[in-house]
Amino acid sequence: MTEVTIRPMRPEDVPAAERLSALSFHELDLRSASPALPEPELRPPHRATMWVARTTHFLQTDPGGSWVAEDDSGMLGVATSYNREKLWCLATYAVLPGLQGRGIGKQLLAAALRHGDGSLRGMIAASSDPKAVRRYRMAGFSLHPQMFLTGSVDRAAIPVIEKVREGSTADIDLMDSIDRRTRGAAHGPDHAVMQSLWRLIVSDTTTGSGYAYLDERSQVQLLAATNRRTAVRLLWEALAGSGDSATVGHLTAANEWALDVGLAARLDVHQEGYLALRRMTLPAPYLHNGAFL
Template sequence: MTTTSQDVRAPLIRPMREDDLPAVALIRRDGFLDLDQRVLPRSAPDPLAPSEEASLGWQERTGFTLRHDPGGCWVAEVAGELVGFATSSVRELTWMLHTYVVLPVVQGHGVGKALLDAALAHGQGCLRGMLSASLDPRAVRRYRLAGFSLHPQMTFEGPLDRALLPVVDKVREGSAADVDLMNSIDRQRRGSAHGVDHEWLLGHARLVVSDTGTGAGYAYVSPQGGAQLLAATNRRTAARLLWECLAATPPGGSVSQQHLTAANEWAIDVGMAARLSLRPDGYLALRGMKPPMPYVHHGVFG
């Protein structure tokens, strides 16, 4: 990119279009690769750019957000070139930030603030805000200055020893028929339903549900094992579902369970019982709400 820093201080912020998706996917690739190189611990494997398949999957999901929340999706242009973007959604009275990236050479000159302000305007009138923040000090500064509280997130990872898995009962496969139940649990746990997000999630992940006389909950299972999103009315049901998600780890595989907060010690206890390794991993940034529990938030849909 050949723009001067003076150009960068006056970006054009405009609504994202469907035909921007391939270009914003490249910005995401470059922004997160640069971030990983800056912040990952030395013990971590060398960061890699997402595969072509992963990039197309991300574009498909971002297209879904764009169709449902066109007012939450913005790009920044400098001298006719795309240099950054932010995507966000509103579900009931909660605003959620999905993806937010500025090209590394342009970072630190105010483009990010202009994009975040545009995305936040989509949530005007919302009572709550929620996002899963990276370790980037620039991002974290932006979120705190926008009034978000920063709750440390943790990740469990390591090879899964199947001998440690308990027998899990009272869990069944879920389907679209469970959407009302899931929306009701979400309203109790985080103040708003996922609504249309279930359309996307049901089409892209296995759903497991536990619904007994004493508690109810659900989880979307990651193909690599672990929960992409989990909500329950009590800890016992949540722990049962998390074990079911860990058991889905392919044989001989390692699991990475992200998005755990200190409010969810039931999940920390499951990971400890599975002898996985716990490490800090960014923040759950919240406005107008406390960390939901028992709950494992989705990295994009909250």
Template structure:
């Protein structure tokens, strides 16, 4: 097995996508594949020391890991091992490299699946495992109240505000990740006397990331995001720890289904609140 850094190339991004799709829940729709490729190349540029690919001697990709450092907050964006390589140490070796990249970071965050092997590995690395929930289903707008204040379209002009809210909620700004998120998701923001916050919404109804200075603002943003999808559109909100009851309330009002969703694994921090993490950008 050969382990090397991931390069910012189409071929390496395709290798990462191939491993992830085989190990997780592929094949994927085109939109998700495009976002996955863009995320890989973005992290290969910003965090080359945290992104690794393992492949067989014949060049077949076997395992991959993507991780990032943002102002003292380390995040694991992806850890995937192809089925034929599972249980042979590839995942453990790559996780060790990603954790080494985060050495010195005060905080760490992982959106983990329910896979018991992953849970054991993250707990052994010192992460607290917080059970998570997800909301999904077709939106029933009849159950949603109108937002209690202004929500506007966000963009590069709100970067400073969004980074400030990130620091408040997770201890480190997303920084360059916002540039990448703005390329692939609609962004809604609040910034008034009541508080500040933002939410990213995918065309497929995924709530990719939400952060706010208060539950009131978070509720306003999530409600606006649901309404922006339109009646009957599919929505998905994942990574909700028990602290995010405000999000559960909005989702249940929209008649979404509530189910278990693995763990949010944290080190050096309590569950951010109000906050909906991004599995890709955390």
């Protein structure tokens, strides 16, 4: 392998970075797949389009946080990160299959971490890849195991759901306030992108407030609330809109309220990956997104 160069990502790199990350994560999914779950699939076109949209957004809002590794053969690895109100987040970290263990990932992560030197806190939705997890821990991150729920929802278990409405851009200030309370930093400009990708639902009452982004299958992509009662209401609304199967990801030990909802809906519990945090406690009530965190 020729000399590897680590350089800032450019807008024209984003499509190639998407394919590299898709191949890398698919290879990891195949290696760690459970026989009890469906066989992992390569990222489909509609999700690839979303990946390109969000990464382009990160480049526009915080261009210094994203990096690529390359040599004479082309792109070898990618890391995308960004800062939001003194919170540093790692959105993507991937090296081409077959090239792990050669120091490429270490250099990429170091570049991304330097971008977060001025931030007070750090947050990563980590896979179960042992090499990546080792690097996160050595960088000072605490590793919190994650669970996810999946299966067919017991329709008879769904309660009467009230005080949930469709959200809009008028709710951004409210959502930023909830973000600061749950994870210590607002999503800020990320809300506009998330609203372009997913459906937004909101619950705002005198006793509590919260919101959730749902994909086309009503799967939760991110959920935040000021109390558990509101979070439970939003999660039941999401499950009520799901089809034959539902998945709720990114559950930590601080969010047992979500586990209880899933068990009541007759979903199965599995384990996958970690929420890696630096100088912060587990967000709750909160179900983070893998990239927007």
